[in-house]
Amino acid sequence: MIDINYNLCDVCGTCASVCPVNAIEIFEKYITINNETCTLCRNCVEICPVEALTLTEETTNVER
Amino acid sequence: MLKDKYDIVIVGGGPAGLNAAFYAAQDNLDVAVMERSREIGIPIRCAEAVSKNALEEYSFIDDNFISTLINNVHFIAPNNELVEMKMDAQVGYILDRREYEQTLAKKAAEKSATICTRAHVRGVQQISSAPKLIVDYAGQQKIVETKLLIAADGIESNIAPEFGIKTTLSMKNAEACYQMKLTNLEIPENTLKFWFTNDIAPGGYIWAFPKGPHTANVGLGKGSKSDNSENTKQRLERFVKRQYPKSSILNTSAGGVSVSRGLDELVADHCLVAGDAARMINPLTGGGIATALWSGKKAGLIAKQAILDNNTSEKFLEKYEKAWKKEKEKDLKRLFRLKEALNKLTDEDFNQLAAKYKDKSPEDVTLTKLFTSALKNKPGLISDVVKLLTGV
Numbered sequence: 096m097i098d099i100n101y102n103l104c105d106v107c108g109t110c111a112s113v114c115p116v117n118a119i120e121i122f123e124k125y126i127t128i129n130n131e132t133c134t135l136c137r138n139c140v141e142i143c144p145v146e147a148l149t150l151t152e153e154t155t156n157v158e159r
Numbered sequence: 160m161l162k163d164k165y166d167i168v169i170v171g172g173g174p175a176g177l178n179a180a181f182y183a184a185q186d187n188l189d190v191a192v193m194e195r196s197r198e199i200g201i202p203i204r205c206a207e208a209v210s211k212n213a214l215e216e217y218s219f220i221d222d223n224f225i226s227t228l229i230n231n232v233h234f235i236a237p238n239n240e241l242v243e244m245k246m247d248a249q250v251g252y253i254l255d256r257r258e259y260e261q262t263l264a265k266k267a268a269e270k271s272a273t274i275c276t277r278a279h280v281r282g283v284q285q286i287s288s289a290p291k292l293i294v295d296y297a298g299q300q301k302i303v304e305t306k307l308l309i310a311a312d313g314i315e316s317n318i319a320p321e322f323g324i325k326t327t328l329s330m331k332n333a334e335a336c337y338q339m340k341l342t343n344l345e346i347p348e349n350t351l352k353f354w355f356t357n358d359i360a361p362g363g364y365i366w367a368f369p370k371g372p373h374t375a376n377v378g379l380g381k382g383s384k385s386d387n388s389e390n391t392k393q394r395l396e397r398f399v400k401r402q403y404p405k406s407s408i409l410n411t412s413a414g415g416v417s418v419s420r421g422l423d424e425l426v427a428d429h430c431l432v433a434g435d436a437a438r439m440i441n442p443l444t445g446g447g448i449a450t451a452l453w454s455g456k457k458a459g460l461i462a463k464q465a466i467l468d469n470n471t472s473e474k475f476l477e478k479y480e481k482a483w484k485k486e487k488e489k490d491l492k493r494l495f496r497l498k499e500a501l502n503k504l505t506d507e508d509f510n511q512l513a514a515k516y517k518d519k520s521p522e523d524v525t526l527t528k529l530f531t532s533a534l535k536n537k538p539g540l541i542s543d544v545v546k547l548l549t550g551v
Contacts, residue, residue: 105411105412105413106202107204107314107412107413107414107415108313108314108315108414108415109314109333109335109413109414109415110415111314111315111316111317112314112315112316112326112327112328112333112415112417113327113328113329113330113333113383113415114327115327117317117320117327119315120281120317121195121315121317122195122279123195123196123197123277123279138330141330141383141387142330142333142335142383142415143335143390144335144336144337144390144391144392144413144414144415145337145390145391145392145413146390
């Protein structure tokens with residue numbers, strides 16, 4: 096999944112503009128990423144101007 | 160207060176949304192602007208430059224929201240060679256955007272539009288004859304019905320996709336920016352400064368726009384597909400440390416910009432999309448206020464007509480899309496081709512360009528001349544130039 100560092104995030108919305116599945120919602124002071132719809136395409140990670148987003152090892156559909 | 164039903168709901172209280180409200184509003188219509196933030200005019204994610212032409216034609220000019228008058232441009236090459244030039248057409252302004260948007264909101268309210276702050280349109284529950292919107296307002300979730308919606312919700316553009324209008328930017332056509340409002344720096348008062356250097360701003364540029372004595376908006380945009388070894392913020396910090404080491408930071412902001420050819424589709428049943436949400440941004444400069452005002456005005460007028468004629472179908476609203484294609488789209492596509500060609504220039508190309516123009520009088524240099532000759536000097540780019548000039 097995509098991890099959000101809320102200390103770095105400036106809530107600028109750039110990530111949402113490149114999200115192909117509209118999974119990122121921008122609130123007044125924070126953002127959310129819907130893990131159900133996120134396809135882990137990494138667009139948001141690559142474009143974030145302050146590197147607030149990272150792709151973590153843990154994924155949603157891994158069999159234990 | 161928020162009502163249960165409106166004729167027109169405008170999502171987003173920026174220049175596009177507020178101008179739409181101004182042109183859509185009249186006494187017997189219920190028009191509301193829903194702004195997520197707690198205040199109109201903040202946060203400012205913008206370098207605040209706009210042409211005099213655009214303000215006059217689609218909005219109005221008032222001294223209370225003008226920070227600086229602009230009539231000069233400095234182009235600075237990677238080797239620090241400076242070329243001074245007069246602007247292509249009219250002079251421009253650096254706005255006080257907070258003050259400007261508050262003034263726009265007041266004007267729209269005087270014409271009977273309702274401005275709602277802290278009203279976050281989360282999504283659409285139902286799109287039938289009248290869309291039902293899910294709105295977080297003052298700590299509660301409400302359902303608000305509207306006959307027509309104008310999506311002017313900015314770069315993130317979450318609402319238009321719910322009506323089937325695809326707004327997602329490809330990575331190639333999106334740029335991330337970072338800006339600082341700096342003080343205690345030396346900057347000529349009426350001058351826009353641009354630095355082109357692939358070392359610091361690959362696929363983009365650095366700007367410094369004066370905001371009054373010793374103060375400026377200094378920012379950096381870079382292509383998202385360029386060198387990712389350093390993020391946008393770090394690149395700007397590196398530049399400021401080099402260029403303005405004694406300055407202090409008054410505020411910082413990040414922001415995204417579309418550098419695309421715009422959208423193919425701007426309307427759906429009961430929905431129009433305007434401004435940054437519609438990717439109506441000059442892809443060469445990243446400037447979006449002028450087209451936001453154009454689209455707000457156009458969308459507002461057509462939305463009003465749709466309500467008065469009781470026809471909010473896609474077919475009726477296509478007037479808006481046709482106006483865009485007729486009046487603006489060609490310019491945007493031409494600027495896109497120019498931008499694509501400029502992106503191929505190396506630091507050495509920029510240096511040669513500056514050397515060629517440095518002794519010319521500023522009156523004889525224009526941005527178009529500069530960029531056009533930049534491309535002519537690059538044999539590999541001749542086909543791009545031909546395409547640019549012939550509009551193919």
